[in-house]
Amino acid sequence: MTKLSVNINKIATLRNARGGNVPNLLQVATDIQKFGGQGITIHPRPDERHIRYQDARDLKSIVYTEFNIEGNPQHNFIDLVLECKPTQVTLVPDAIGAITSSAGWDTIKHQSYLTEVIQEFQRNGIRTSIFVDPILEMIEGAKSTGTERIELYTEEFAHQYSLGNENGIDSYTKSAILANELGLGINAGHDLSLENIKFFKENIPNLLEVSIGHALISEAIYLGLDNVVNMYLQKLK
Template identity: 80%
Template sequence: MAKLSVNINKIATLRNSRGGDVPNLLKVAADVQKFGAEGVTIHPRPDERHIRYQDARDLVPVVYTEYNIEGNPVTKFIDLVLETKPTQVTLVPDADDAITSNAGWDTIKHKTFLQEVIKEFQRNGIRTSIFVDPVLAMIEGAKETGADRIELYTEAFAHEYGLGNHDGIKPYIASAELANKLGLGINAGHDLSLDNIKFFKQNIPGLLEVSIGHALIAESLYLGLENVVNMYLQKLK
């Protein structure tokens, strides 16, 4: 069974929209774990427009499952990760003004930089994952960086699946097969939903973890958070 890590960025966005503390981010993090999620994901950005850096610190004693912090490894982000020491750090090459992540790393072009960052995190006992497109050369490049895992960027799959094109899974299968061969763990995320998660999980060999936020929170508006978390867990079996 692949693990479900719930990305709670959207909860922070809703909270920030009113300037108070409703909904309470820490309570939601505690609740999703109580409901069965095996991890909590956050993705702080430099402008702190949803998750704030202080949130990352405040979540440390609350997250008793897997704590995954995503982000672009600029100095401020690296310092935050080394301070909070999450279970996993996922490196994402998003620009400061990106609405959401929209591309994986060029692991060949940025090999030396990624190697240096990853070594520092691993020296501190933090598992490392690299956000990548389903391109075989980028998977091979990820292995060269020394990363523990890759996170497959699944927007293209989700788009094609929504159009009824199940062949959109093929690059992901090939990437997963190569990652397994190279000894890289496999995570996945972006636009995965209740509609497509079962098909994705059934076709990706060795899938360890999915990180889901936007769809899960949106679905919870209609179906309830506890119910939706458990619906994902059933589909990931």
């Protein structure tokens, strides 16, 4: 079964809108795990507009499934990850001030830098994953960095699927086949939803984990958080 890691950035956004502690981020993380979620993902950004660095520290003692911290490996982020020692760190090439992730790494151009950062995390017992577009050369470049996993950036798949174009999965399937051949674990995330997750799962061989936040929290407004988590788990079987 593919694991479901729930990104709770949007919970932090809602909390921060009023400046207090409602909703309680730590309680939500606890409840998601109780409901069956197999991981918690956060993506702190330099301006801390949703997840704060202190949230990462506080969550360390709350998350008993898998703790995944995403972000651009700048100095402050690297220090935070080394302090928290999550299960996994996912490296994302976000520009400062980006609303959301918009591209994967150029693993060839940035290979030396990524290799150095990955080795530092691995020395500290932290599994690494690189956010990549479904481009075969980028998958091969990721392998050369020494990372254990890749995370396929799925925005384009989700867009094509919403238009009725199921062929939009093809580059992802080919990338997954290559990643399997190279011995890379496969994660995926961005714009995956209840509408498209089953089709995506069925076409990606050996999909280990999906990280879903925006769609899941939005769906939970209507359907309830416990219910939505379990709906995803059913579709990922």
